[in-house]
Amino acid sequence: MAVSHAFPDSPLAVTMGDPAGIGPDVTLAAWVRRQECALPPFFVIADPALLEARAALLGIDAPIARITRPEDAAAVFGMALPVLPLRSPLVPVVPGKPSVAHAGAIIESIEEAVSLTLTGRAAAVVTAPIAKFVLMETGFPHAGHTEFLAELAERHGHPPRPPVMLMASxxxxxxxxxxxxxxxxxxxxxxxxxxxxxxxxxxxxxxxxxxxxxxxxxxxxxxxxxxxxxxxxxxxxxxxxxxxxxxxxxxxxxxxxxxxxxxxxxxxxxxxxxxxxxxxxxxxxxxxxxxxxDGVNVTLGLPFIRTSPDHGTAFALAGTGQANPRSFAEALHLARRMAASAAEAGAEDRP
Incomplete structure (x- = not known):
């Protein structure tokens, strides 16, 4: 399956994940190490207040830049973590304490990341971990990211195709x-x-x-x-x-x-x-x-690129400063390489 609208120079869209888990922690920690890790530009779809509060709790010096469109991410990435705000603010978040009240925001972040990637405004989707039981308590019908992403692709007009979960290192x-x-x-x-x-x-x-x-x-x-x-x-x-x-x-x-x-x-x-x-x-x-x-979870068979760290929400580590951002950083790097490879393959396919 060809990847639709593959623009490898666009920033990567990072989802919020479960806000009570380590998604915010590894996102912030990776951004702080952006130069030493040579990270590609990315933006996070989240409530900026969540990331500001988590940075303060962790003692991380990570200025948050609210952006209104993905195209602004690259210009500010070197100085601040770009955040595209959710339409509605999150209810209060306690690290390590998942809440069904966060389900709507978690889903919105994923939906927006997919939409922006399918229209070429983001090069790929990089998902932070979610807790399936939190979403299922609200009637969410999917057992995980993989199945939900396939539904979103179909919702955007792409023929249904069973997605494949590739664990890559x-x-x-x-x-x-x-x-x-x-x-x-x-x-x-x-x-x-x-x-x-x-x-x-x-x-x-x-x-x-x-x-x-x-x-x-x-x-x-x-x-x-x-x-x-x-x-x-x-x-x-x-x-x-x-x-x-x-x-x-x-x-x-x-x-x-x-x-x-x-x-x-x-x-x-x-x-x-x-x-x-x-x-x-x-x-x-x-x-x-x-x-x-350093493992990365990749979803194949979608009309867009999706990677994710291979770990879960690790609620016990949220807000402690002990979460390792390496797998998240590897997911960013792999998403960028996959976008470049897909663009090259698409060029070769054209007459």
Whole structure:
């Protein structure tokens, strides 16, 4: 899928995330280190008072510049953190104390970031962490950012396409084929079609955004020992292996089914560009073990670029000064590189 309105020189749109979590903390900490980290210009869609209060609590010298349009962000970024205010101020925020009263502002920030990116006024969306239970208590129907972003793309007139969650770091790239569902539902949700669609989107994304000409995809089995030839389950022979055969017939370099317990050591990681795991923790446990501080969550299959730090809201750390901004900084850098790569790929696609 081509990325709509890819303007790599536009600033990055950063969402507020849950205001009671560490999103404000890592945003402020990253901005303070903008020069040493060579961060690309970005702006935050939030209540400026939230960031001013959190900066004061943390003892961070981070002037806040209220902007009225994204185009003003680059000019002030070197001197102050640009903030595009929400339409309505937040209700009071206590770090570490999530509140359903914040749900509307959290959603508004995401919606605005997507809208600005789809119209080219921002180069990409970088999302701060949210707590799904806070939003779900208000009737929010999605299990996470990934599903909501897909709905927003459709709302803006783009054909529906299942999004793919790619966890990316220099050491490992993993994709869970089934994502935010209970483990007991994985068996019913896992089909040949979902594996094939996920692999196609992953291969396309690795080429367009990461410069991998012919991606090598290692595909996990579902059961221990990849089913042990049917002794420990038939999903590998009935679902996974036929999907791999179809992908190979299409020219995609897919291998497997591989036992997951032998796929993530150093030598194994040299044999592929990304792993497709069958369920959430099969992908994220090895990834966060290897790349907890610098991993980035990327959503593929959308008509815009979205990255996020790979950690959650960490309410216990909010306002303490202990939150590590490295993953957030890596999400900013990767979003900028992806925007540049998408623009280059788009230029090559044009006659």
């Amino acid at each position: 220099p050491r490992l790239k993993t994709v869970p084929v089934t994502v935010h569902i209970p483990l007991k539902e994985v068996f019913a949700a896992l089909t040949r079609e979902i594996i094939i669609d996920t692999a196609r989107t992953t291969a396309e994304g690795l080429t367009r955004f990461f410069g991998v000409a012919r991606p090598r995809l290692a595909i996990c089995g579902l059961n221990p020992h990849a089913g042990e030839n049917g002794a420990l389950g038939h999903e590998e022979t009935d679902i996974v292996a036929p999907a791999i055969e179809r992908l190979r017939a299409e020219g995609i370099r897919a291998s497997g089914p591989h036992p997951a317990d032998t796929l993530f050591h150093d030598a194994a990681r040299e044999t592929y560009d990304a792993v497709l795991a069958m369920y959430h923790d099969q992908a994220l446990i090895p990834f966060k073990t290897l790349a907890f501080d």
